């Protein structure tokens with residue numbers, strides 16, 4: 001039996017692709033094991049598979065030559081199967097794990113050069129993490145868990161309780177301020193985790209498989225919660241998951257990893273419409289294509305004889321949302337961007353998606 005991957009509606013992409021990246025990663029390596037730092041510099045060792053490298057040197061290359069940029073306000077998802085290097089990669093970004101080689105620039109600052117004091121400062125003020133195992137302090141009430149980071153920063157009690165109260169309300173936990181973690185369900189505990197991460201008003205939120213331990217309905221609620229919060233607070237987010245539907249739902253862009261290497265980095269429609277290889281193709285094969293592909297992927301050039309006075313839609317409209325307009329129009333829909341006619345879409349193209357005939361995967 002094949003299961004269809006659920007793909008809820010993606011929201012609009014907020015990132016401004018022309019802006020300076022918040023995080024910029026170049027040639028990043030993390031190798032565990034003896035003489036790890038020799039690996040990235042050795043053409044011969046770099047060419048080995050993970051298994052061969054382990055057999056030859058006893059080293060595991062968890063992250064291999066990864067590069068990407070994260071734009072301000074973007075939700076950037078790192079996706080891959082267990083052991084593909086997601087957690088190691090994201091922990092390298094905040095130097096919870098020391099990278100072996102490569103460059104990580106955060107808001108213009110070379111993170112690899114930061115000393116211990118600067119790293120502490122960055123972790124307190126600029127980064128926040130939300131983990132799968134919520135990491136709440138059991139003997140502290142919700143409000144004091146949320147205020148914990150502010151306390152460490154030295155904020156006075158009145159101010160930190162006021163701020164904690166605001167974020168408790170923001171994540172929908174008003175009324176539970178005085179509860180203890182073990183009095184809350186898993187989903188609610190993770191809301192406390194979210195509130196705690198937001199309390200210090202960080203520049204980037206890192207999520208390490210935060211919802212993996214939650215049951216599917218709660219998980220869906222929490223995904224929607226992240227989308228809502230993202231709309232409200234507009235934070236840059238880096239989100240690890242092994243779940244494609246979660247990646248497609250949350251991610252403006254998705255980096256797919258395999259064996260420590262990046263296989264493809266792109267928007268959901270790029271991964272589905274133009275998978276980089278068979279590995280990605282296999283990943284995305286059960287995605288309902290009409291939910292992800294946009295008109296850009298299915299339009300055809302206008303030809304002589306096409307009637308060009310039909311309705312207009314933009315190229316980034318998702319096929320599912322365009323279906324009604326296209327099928328009810330008696331002329332092809334024009335795909336127009338900045339006044340320029342890019343192509344047309346008629347019943348044929350829409351039905352092609354339904355039948356899985358359009359190009360790409």
Ligand SMILES: Nc1ncnc2c1ncn2[C@@H]1O[C@H](COP(=O)(O)OP(=O)(O)OP(=O)(O)O)[C@@H](O)[C@H]1O
Pocket residue numbers: 032033060061062080081082083084085086087088089242
């Ligand atoms: N401290 C370590 N020492 C040696 N090898 C490690 C260490 N941490 C991770 N690895 C190895 O690095 C590889 C990547 O691990 P990582 O935990 O980053 O993957 P992941 O994609 O996050 O997997 P999961 O979803 O299971 O957490 C794995 O082969 C893992 O065994």
